Amino acid sequence: MDSEEFDVLYRTSFGSLVAQVYAMCGNRAEAQDCVQEAFIRAWDKRHTLDRASSPEGWLRTTAYRIAVSRWRRSRLARRAPDRALQQERAVEPPDIESVALTRALQRLPVEQRRVIVLHHLADLPVAEVAREVGAPEGTVKARLSRGRAALAHLLSESERSEHR
C-alpha cells in the first residue's frame, strides 16, 4: 500500500469507522482517537494491511481492540483514557438522536451490539458478519433479530420517559 492508497482509504473510511466504534464504545471523541491510532498502526505495519483481505475490516478490528484496551486501562487506573494523538479535530456536538441510539446500543449484550454495528453500519452481509465474529450465520441472524427488537424497545422506553 502506497501513501496515495492509504490516503484514499483514510478519507473514504474514517467517518464510517468512527461511527462504528462510537456505536460500540459510546464515546465519540474516544472513537475518533482509536480510529486514528488504528490508522497509524496500519501505516506502520502496511505489509500486514496488504495481506488483509479487507483493510477496512482490519482497521475496524484494531480500532475496536484499542478502545477495549483503553477502557480496561482507564478502569484499572481510575483515570481518564489516554490520548495517543494531540491533533486538533473538530467534533460536531452530538445530536440527541445519536446519543439516545448510542446509549440504547450500550445496553445491548456486546455480541448483539457487534453484529448490529457490522450489519447496519458497516453494511456487511450476514455471511461476512458471521466470518468476522466467528459465529454461524444462523446465530448472527438470531442476534440481529433479537438486538434490533431490543433496540426498538429501549428507544421507545427512552422516548416515553422524555415525554413524562
Added chain:
Amino acid sequence: MSTDPIFDPLRRVAEQTPAGDPAPLRRLGDRRRVHRRQVVGAVAVVAVLAAGAGVLVAQLIGPPPSRPIAPSPAVTASPIPGPGDRLEDAEVPRAEDFEWGEGITFDGYRASVVDDVAISRCQQAGTGSLGATDTRLVEVSSDVTAAAVVMAFPDEAAAGRAWSTLQRWGEECGSTLEQEGTPPVVGPTTLDVPVPRGRAGYVSVAVDAGDEPGLWVDYGTTQVGDRVVLATFESVGQDFSWDAEPGGPVGQTYPMIRTLQNMNERLAR
C-alpha cells in the same frame, strides 16, 4: 446494504466526521517504524559502525528529537584507560547466562565492542551517555528477543551513577512508552533482584501490540563494583506464570531475575 432508518443518526455521525489530513498519521507511523528498527537493529548497526563513527551512531540510535532526554550522570572527561577500565572476556555474559523456560533456548551468540547502543525501548538515550570506558554488546538468537550490554567504568561511583540512571529509565519506562505512542497495558512493575554482590533491579511492562498479542518488555540492570550490565527481553504473546521469589508455586522465578543473577555472578567472580 442496510437501510433501517433507526440507524440514521449514526449514519449522520459518519457523514459529519471530517477525516482531516492523513499526512500526520503517516508521519507518526513512520516514526514508530524507524524507532522499532532502531531498537531492534541498533545492535547490528553499532557493531558495524562502532569502529570509527561513534558520533554518527549516537545520532542514529538516539531518541527521536521530540523525546526529552534525561540528564546523563557526570562523565569523567577523557579518562585514561587503566587496566580495570577494560572488560575481561570472562566478564562478558555468555549465551547460557540468558534463561527463560521450557522450549526457549538462546544460541547464535555474538559479542562485540561498541561505543553506544540502545537495546531496549525503555532506554531514554544510548549507553554512550553513561560514561563507560569499555562497552560490550551481547546478542543471542531465540524466539524471545534478548540482548545485554556490559560496561566498565573508571570507578565504583561512576558505575553507581550509571546504574541509577539505567534504573530510573526502567522506572520511567511507562511514560517513555507513552511518548512513543505505545502506552503500557500492564505495568511497569519494578522488582528488586537478590544478587550475591552489588545490586540489581528489574522492570516488566507490556504494551498493546495492535494486531498481535501483547508485547512484553523486560528490562534488568545489575552493578558489581565498577561494572554494570543492562539486559533486555522482548517477547510477543501470552505471558507466562513465574515466581517473584524462589520457592513459589511455579518453581521458577522470572527469566530476567535468573538472567540478572547469572550475569551478576559472572561479574562477581
